[in-house]
Amino acid sequence: MKRYLTGIKPTGRAHIGNYFGAIKPAIEFSKQQDAENFYFIADYHALTTLQNKEDMIEYTYEIACTWLACGLDPNKVVFYRQSDVPEVFELNWILNNVTPKGLMNRAHAYKAIVERNAEAGVTVDEGVNMGLYNYPILMASDIMLLDADCVPIGLDQKQHLEIARDICHNFNLKYGNILKEPQYYIEDNTCTLLGLDGRKMSKSYNNTIPLFCDEKTLQKTINRIVTDSSLPTDPKPLDCVINKLYKLFASESEQKVMDEKLSTGIGWGDAKKELYRVMNEYIAPMRTKYDYYMSHRDEVDKILEDGAVKARKIATKTLQRVRKAIGVN
Numbered sequence: 001m002k003r004y005l006t007g008i009k010p011t012g013r014a015h016i017g018n019y020f021g022a023i024k025p026a027i028e029f030s031k032q033q034d035a036e037n038f039y040f041i042a043d044y045h046a047l048t049t050l051q052n053k054e055d056m057i058e059y060t061y062e063i064a065c066t067w068l069a070c071g072l073d074p075n076k077v078v079f080y081r082q083s084d085v086p087e088v089f090e091l092n093w094i095l096n097n098v099t100p101k102g103l104m105n106r107a108h109a110y111k112a113i114v115e116r117n118a119e120a121g122v123t124v125d126e127g128v129n130m131g132l133y134n135y136p137i138l139m140a141s142d143i144m145l146l147d148a149d150c151v152p153i154g155l156d157q158k159q160h161l162e163i164a165r166d167i168c169h170n171f172n173l174k175y176g177n178i179l180k181e182p183q184y185y186i187e188d189n190t191c192t193l194l195g196l197d198g199r200k201m202s203k204s205y206n207n208t209i210p211l212f213c214d215e216k217t218l219q220k221t222i223n224r225i226v227t228d229s230s231l232p233t234d235p236k237p238l239d240c241v242i243n244k245l246y247k248l249f250a251s252e253s254e255q256k257v258m259d260e261k262l263s264t265g266i267g268w269g270d271a272k273k274e275l276y277r278v279m280n281e282y283i284a285p286m287r288t289k290y291d292y293y294m295s296h297r298d299e300v301d302k303i304l305e306d307g308a309v310k311a312r313k314i315a316t317k318t319l320q321r322v323r324k325a326i327g328v329n
């Protein structure tokens with residue numbers, strides 16, 4: 001039985017790029033046989049930048065409800081909140097002491113800020129708090145605390161996993177083979193979605209389509225997709241943004257019909273209407289679940305609390321082993 005673990009940062013409303021790029025593959029991944037899955041909400045990682053009480057509460061529920069609505073099965077996945085497992089901080093402190101400071105200096109996220117500051121001519125550590133600086137050590141703690149065999153991640157997290165493995169190695173070199181060295185698995189999601197303006201769908205471009213919003217908002221958002229001024233009777237390119245999005249939500253026969261209409265000529269307005277129809281049909285059942293969970297927060301709390309109990313069972317054992325190894329027990 002292999003144990004998979006991954007963290008999900010609560011960073012605001014999910015968009016359909018997040019859904020196809022991260023949420024859907026991770027949920028499908030959790031359905032494989034002979035595997036134990038631990039997925040947690042990394043609220044204390046979010047704290048490095050998310051420093052507002054209301055947003056922290058809201059984003060945490062939003063992300064939990066999103067994953068549940070998209071099909072995360074709490075019977076198949078131990079789903080918990082990082083902040084409900086305080087053991088992570090004891091391990092975090094211990095691992096601080098086998099982590100060379102230079103390793104943190106080289107972490108991409110920190111280095112990027114330092115370089116930006118240098119270019120802007122301000123002090124290099126401007127805007128860097130210690131949480132941000134130590135972020136990779138907390139990640140290593142999340143992983144090793146649960147004895148994870150493998151961590152499924154996106155490519156952007158690869159360096160963090162290399163760092164976690166380094167930290168594990170340093171600890172084991174000193175104290176014996178105590179911590180499990182985590183492998184990682186990079187989701188091969190070549191699926192980069194295009195946003196409303198034809199660039200990559202990303203919050204920083206403000207061109208996203210929210211996964212869960214009311215129907216009117218969805219319709220309005222789709223209407224904002226940038227098109228050209230060709231006439232309804234003009235043929236349209238099959239690789240236009242509308243058609244690319246359409247293919248994610250439509251059945252094969254619907255896709256064929258749309259391809260045909262585009263080649264022979266269809267007004268952009270009608271194409272958008274048709275995109276809205278299939279998208280809404282696909283999302284509606286999940287949206288209903290999302291709205292249900294968002295208005296039954298006690299049920300979400302219960303799921304996360306149950307998850308934390310299971311996670312802590314493993315966490316306390318790991319910590320006992322570690323404490324004994326370093327001589328504090």
Ligand code: TRP
Nearest residue numbers: 006007008009042045139142151
């Ligand atoms: N840093 C990850 C992200 O930004 C989230 C995360 C926190 C994580 N702890 C983790 C991922 C442990 C994998 C394993 O998405």
